[in-house]
Amino acid sequence: MTDSSKPTMPGVSRRAVLAGGAALTASLFAPKGLRAQDFPTAAVNTTGLAVTDDTVTIGILHSVTGTMAISETGSVQAEKLAIEQINAQGGILGRKIEYIQEDGASDWPTFAEKAKKLLVNDKVASVMGCWTSASRKAVLPVFEQYNGFLYYPTFYEGLEQSPNVIYTGQEATQQIIAGLDWVNQTKGAKTFYLLGSDYIWPRTSNKIARKHIENFMEGCEVVGEEYYPLGHTQFNSVINKIRLRKPDVIYAIVVGGSNVAFYKQLKAAGIDMTEEKPILLTISVTEDEIRGIGGENIEGAYACMKYFQSLENDNNLEFVKAFKEMWGDDMVIGDVTQAAYLGPWLWKAAVEKAGSFDVDKVREASPGIELTSAPEGYVKVHENHHLWSKTRVGRAKADGQYEVVYETADLVEPDPFPEGYQ
Amino acid sequence: MDYNNPNFVLMVEDLTVSFDGFKAVNGLSFYVEPNECRVMIGPNGAGKTTVLDLICGRTKATSGSVSFKGKELLTMREDQIVLAGVGRKFQTPSVYEDLSVFENLELSFPRGHGVFGSLFFRRDAEVKERIAEIAETIFLADLLDEKAAFLSHGQKQWLEIGMLLIQDPELLMLDEPVAGMSVAERKKTAELLNRIIDHRSVIVIEHDMGFVEDIATRVTVLHQGKTLSEGSMERVKNDPKVIEVYLGH
């Protein structure tokens, strides 16, 4: 064992050390000052992963170029922040995390190619990555074949549970049901207009929403359901249809550039969301998206997800501060960014619980892992590899932030294959 | 002329084409007999080239009829018209510049004109002999392997005539075959044309009166899309209407 395995971190910038110092300290399974010599490489790495006596290499796999770069940038930043903070605390099992970043280029075959490269050539111990369902579906067989371990940050449609993936975002039922119940109970909403971009996540989410509205919410009904191609920018027709149907709630799952067009045109058409006639409830607009839309255009809309930047707890205040110190004051943090931030920490906890970097052992150790230090609060890994988490409803303000107006009392259990919603 | 002669090679009747209201050819009728050499003359814009375009299908007629050996040409595609036996030479020489003289001629050889026919076309002795023979006729025997792009203007004209000859059409239409040629080339071309117009019907557009007199069996004078006068060179020359159009203003 060498000196450099000591928890003093050469090569970490002052800024990062500051950030690390300010960051979360307590993770149940992360006692400080683990020393590499207590964990001989031969013992903690029996499958030939890229682990040396003082480093462990992981992969970051997101789109830096192409249409998805817009969304994935925040995740990359959060993951890098978490890695620096972990390193500043002494790394994992006394080993500093190094990362290899690959560009998926918004192209699913490229994601598969890069995933394979990371696992086969670089032998990374785990991968933080992917954003869209399509990219995850593309890399999934690769991870299962080569027994890699992926931390996937995005809220998504569910219907999946891979032994090689930890889903740090919410699956659809977690995100949808609480919000619908809330809008029904507190706002008395009865009629819903479902709207989405045309791909699997909005469609599956709307399917769950529809089942919930029709089967579990007394006297409620869906009065319209509609999909537009990705990148569509003209929504005046659907806005007219909405006027015709007069729903209590517009349930919108529009993504990407379409989002911007949709909210701008909604506002221009005189549908004032602050007046709640109708209420706009979305599960696809995080603080990140508001930057493109413009806060003044979406003011008054409600979003239902597990994290908002405005959450007022100590973990989050520290996280937001560290994030802005590292990436700039004008950064905003959305739900997915926070979920991406959890990835390295969850992995660290699992590795330390397992006392090994071996994927099989980390997998075995993962269920039951808890983080009390998560910005969103307490989270816990479920047997099904998703997270127990609270669901919150926020109301968009003109400054681009959400004001949290509701939070589930308990953690919501992840249920990727929901009975009664198929 | 005997208009009831059933042996006309080509019968053009009441042919009209209008471009956005402008009638470039207007109710034109004429008849071509076997082995006749018909020359069309007329001032610029009289519709001479358009008539050839209409016959060979390049321009779609508005109304009328063009009958070639009893077949109505107006409803046929260009390639079908060619295969029926109508050959056409354009005003500006159009040969395949990227191909050799040999290949240019080969493409006009009347065999393998379908997709699969050309895919499995074989360059056999018959093809080579025929090409050699034609090349001799058009003074290009020595240049068979030269790229057409490297030929002189006159040589390109000859090559195009050769490409027509190898098709062996029954009706040959030539649009100003000696335009833009040097005096020597012109002489050689006239000789060439005299040789090839034997045994087939020919329609020629030409301005060179000496040349016309040399080859014409019959002359049609077009004016504003209509026949102004028709008959032997002698008769046409003395037709007062023709004189007026050409000289009267």
Added chain:
Amino acid sequence: MFAGYSMGELTAIFAMQGFAGLILFSVFVLMALGLAIIFGQMGVINMAHGEFMILGAYVTYLVSHVFADIMPALFSMYFFVAMALAFVAAGALGMFVEWAMICHLYKRPLDTLLATWGLSLILQQLYRSIFGAREVGVTIPDWMMGSLPLTDMIEVPINGIFVMVLAVGISIAIYVLMFRSGWGRQVRAINQNRVMADAVGINTAWTDRMTFGIGCGVAGVAGSAFTMIGSTGPTAGQQYIVDTFLVVVFGGAGSLLGTIASAFSISQAQSIMEFFLSGSMAKVLTLLVVVGILMLRPQGLFALKLRK
């Protein structure tokens, strides 16, 4: 679908839907005019057209910041300055591109397509490097957002009216420029016979450069206007390309009137179908119909029948 609605409500909805169709029409006209000039008059296929539009959008974004920082009092009027600057910026870039690239490719129209595609990749990456991969939010002056209540039930979005007015204005300006000015005569002369135009003393090189610049400048103005209704990001321009080309081709290249007529028919078809079908299917059907008609009538709606 319409059961349980009063006549008045239905009228209102249909009026607004008709208006939505007109807005879409204006959007198409704005998108297509610049391309119609470049493609119709010069035969150049500019695949980077969308990126020129986005350049206009970014200029608007920058100008809005400058106004907000330096002269907040005039903020409500910044949009006009932004549009003018968008025209200048996109036009200047267009002229530069013409000089550096396009003017060497006039004899190879398909190659301009490929080269401008390369240009569009470069521009996208430049936008990404300069402005970041995220979409930027362009703050629109308050008076331009919101709607104008015509009756109790009919409300008309102001930005829609703005886009319509702009579309009409630019169409008229281009019409005057192309058909009522000496310069327009030169452009058309070059389009018809480049060699001859050269011979009679028209400075073809300069006219080409100006034409290309104006086409790109109009794209810039369109992009600037679209900040009101769409998103501004490095790759947002790609969304427009297929629609724009179809509008121009469908109208018959070379005919400004055709472009406008085709924008009208495509937008109305799409807007009506969107009302009765799902958005995705409406889009597919519209494109299919357009492609189908183009197959039957490749020269487009309006094209002169010429004597060859």
Added chain:
Amino acid sequence: MQTDRKNRFLTREEAVYFAILAAVVFLILPLALDPFRLNLFGKYLTYAFVAIGLVLCWGAGGILSLGQGVFFGLGGYCMAMFLKLEASTPENTAIQSTPGIPDFMDWNQITALPWWWEPFHSLFFSLLAVVVVPVVFAFIVGVAMFRRRVGGVYFAIITQAIAAILTILIIGQQGFTGGVNGITDLRTLNGWDIRTDEAKTALYFVNGALLFACLFAAQYVRRSKLGRLLIAMRDQEDRVRFSGYDVASFKIFVFCLGAAFAGIGGAMFTLQVGFMSPTLVGIVPSIEMVIFAAVGGRLSILGAVYGTLLVNWAKTTFSESFPELWLLGLGALFIAVVMTFPNGLAGLWSEQIMPRARKLFAGGTARPAPASPDTAAGLTQPRKAAAE
């Protein structure tokens, strides 16, 4: 006078070039690369199928299609449907509400396999469909367009629109097509696990063999009279028509042939990469495939293969090292090729490198090579000095 006017399938020079490519594909790459990189090159080579088709359509025939991704995608989807059905045994899909159908159908509440999926249980049918479906589609498009004499720019734009339509359609009909995710998680081909390194290596060689089969087919076409007709048509369409050829049917043929190649490429892509998605159908991949052909040399079928390999290799390498610069590099490369080397690598080789090399080896006596755009794979026959 009698010059050698034999119409040989390969000239000696071309035979050498083919042999070199064969050595690269079958010897050098497999020996030099680990299975992972070899699989990557296998993936690149699937694009080369499309590029070869483009050389025939665009380089030789002057028909620029910006929708070749459509055919690549159709071939790929046909293969993927078979593989997906094989992977979706009732045992594998026991957790679904309807076991035995593909997972994405189950997610979309589809309870029975659509009728048009049924035939894809048969490997033979699927393999046939890989070629036939793209060809039939190309035939319909081709008849509609070429009979109406749509060409040039218009053809490019319309094919582009078709690519857009098909993408929206595939994404919109996700219950039947897998939507934006595509058809993923493909495992076995008639019981043979295609995910192992051995299988991928084997597939690489199959891919290489098919590529050469297509290369030879393309070479045959170019050598035939039909090949010369295509060139003639590109330059003087009217003249060809007035030599008695039905121009449209030749264009339709070559467009269908390009579609067939692309379909085969797509199927090999599915097999080697393990999934198929609509991102390979759309406008961007279609134009990228044109880039490959342009960089390699739009007139040379071998150049197209090298161009494909080079651009993709550069893409992978650059994006590993400088992801931000990749697009700039690609854009610049593209402009440079179009502006300065319209005949791409092959043109560079035959116009710049070979003449110099010849001069160098033959001293001053060598006759300068003709400025033929392509000797590398002989678009036109290498001209012999005219006899006498």
